[in-house]
Amino acid sequence: MTPLSSIATSAYTDLVRLLKDEALSGIEGKPTLKQRGDKAYWYAARRVGVDMRFIYLGEDNEETRARMERTEELRATAKQRQAERARLVRLLRAEGMTPTDRATGSILSAMGVAGTFRLGGTLVGTNAFRLYEGELGVRLPLGGMANTGDIDIAQFEKLSLALEDQVDPSLHETFSTLKFDPLPGLENGKTWRWAQGGSGQLVEFLTPAFGQEGIRDLPSLGVSAQSLNYLNFLIAEPIAAAALYRSGILVQIPRPERFAIHKLIVADRRREGDGNLKAAKDREQAAFLIDVLAEDRPDDLAAAYKEALNTGARWRAHIENTLKKAPKAAEILDNI
Numbered sequence: 001m002t003p004l005s006s007i008a009t010s011a012y013t014d015l016v017r018l019l020k021d022e023a024l025s026g027i028e029g030k031p032t033l034k035q036r037g038d039k040a041y042w043y044a045a046r047r048v049g050v051d052m053r054f055i056y057l058g059e060d061n062e063e064t065r066a067r068m069e070r071t072e073e074l075r076a077t078a079k080q081r082q083a084e085r086a087r088l089v090r091l092l093r094a095e096g097m098t099p100t101d102r103a104t105g106s107i108l109s110a111m112g113v114a115g116t117f118r119l120g121g122t123l124v125g126t127n128a129f130r131l132y133e134g135e136l137g138v139r140l141p142l143g144g145m146a147n148t149g150d151i152d153i154a155q156f157e158k159l160s161l162a163l164e165d166q167v168d169p170s171l172h173e174t175f176s177t178l179k180f181d182p183l184p185g186l187e188n189g190k191t192w193r194w195a196q197g198g199s200g201q202l203v204e205f206l207t208p209a210f211g212q213e214g215i216r217d218l219p220s221l222g223v224s225a226q227s228l229n230y231l232n233f234l235i236a237e238p239i240a241a242a243a244l245y246r247s248g249i250l251v252q253i254p255r256p257e258r259f260a261i262h263k264l265i266v267a268d269r270r271r272e273g274d275g276n277l278k279a280a281k282d283r284e285q286a287a288f289l290i291d292v293l294a295e296d297r298p299d300d301l302a303a304a305y306k307e308a309l310n311t312g313a314r315w316r317a318h319i320e321n322t323l324k325k326a327p328k329a330a331e332i333l334d335n336i
Contacts (some may be wrong), residue, residue, distance in 0.1 A: 066082030
């Protein structure tokens with residue numbers, strides 16, 4: 001593995017921090033705390049006509065509260081922050097970090113503006129894998145494991161129902177503006193995939209299944225999603241990340257240790273044919289992350305691996321079957 005320079009890792013950390021500042025300071029309204037079960041969530045309450053709209057800001061924690069206390073300061077320094085973000089993106093490009101291509105960047109930016117990631121949408125798949133370069137401070141390997149034309153967004157169905165907030169503008173409107181067309185789904189009236197004519201870009205929405213897989217609704221995103229088993233493990237406790245496009249895009253991605261172990265499971269679930277190539281890519285991504293994490297975050301890797309193994313027999317079988325084809329990764333996991 002080839003580490004990024006200390007300059008690059010510091011600049012990436014600063015970029016994520018500034019993007020978080022921007023995400024909160026750009027929303028107007030009176031801060032309101034709502035309790036839901038054993039957790040509390042912040043909303044910005046503002047009047048729209050005769051109604052009150054509550055815009056979701058995030059889970060109540062020390063970081064969110066600290067930013068809310070600085071809201072006025074953050075609004076006053078918005079132009080300076082944008083200029084600094086642009087400078088950091090230029091620096092990171094110069095340091096050799098992989099930028100987000102124009103087609104992907106434009107759709108991630110539009111979805112971000114609509115509130116997709118603020119409302120718990122998590123970027124998964126290879127586009128998330130690309131962003132571990134900044135998170136882990138290592139250069140991505142050359143080759144096909146980082147190539148993709150798909151954008152996959154996942155969200156918990158229960159979270160989507162509980163938030164009582166929606167993207168604005170709607171994702172249907174956003175995709176139409178970007179020349180994406182809905183693709184026929186498994187169920188009439190349930191759209192979960194869009195394709196962009198000419199570019200080959202594909203956007204898909206996913207949600208965890210807890211047993212029967214099928215198509216579910218995600219009310220806060222205003223779309224349907226294909227439900228998949230094992231996805232709940234992947235998108236639990238996601239982290240913020242920055243995509244290098246324009247002055248940076250704040251997105252949400254899975255924790256790298258969960259991504260790695262999930263890829264071990266998914267690789268064994270692939271079907272024959274094209275699935276063989278995808279399974280090989282899954283194993284490559286998992287092996288790369290396992291190698292990096294064993295060096296820098298062994299405790300995180302060990303905890304994710306143990307959690308997956310302890311979840312059930314099917315989980316263990318999928319992981320063991322994949323590790324038979326990835327002996328180096330198996331050796332590392334046996335010794336963490």
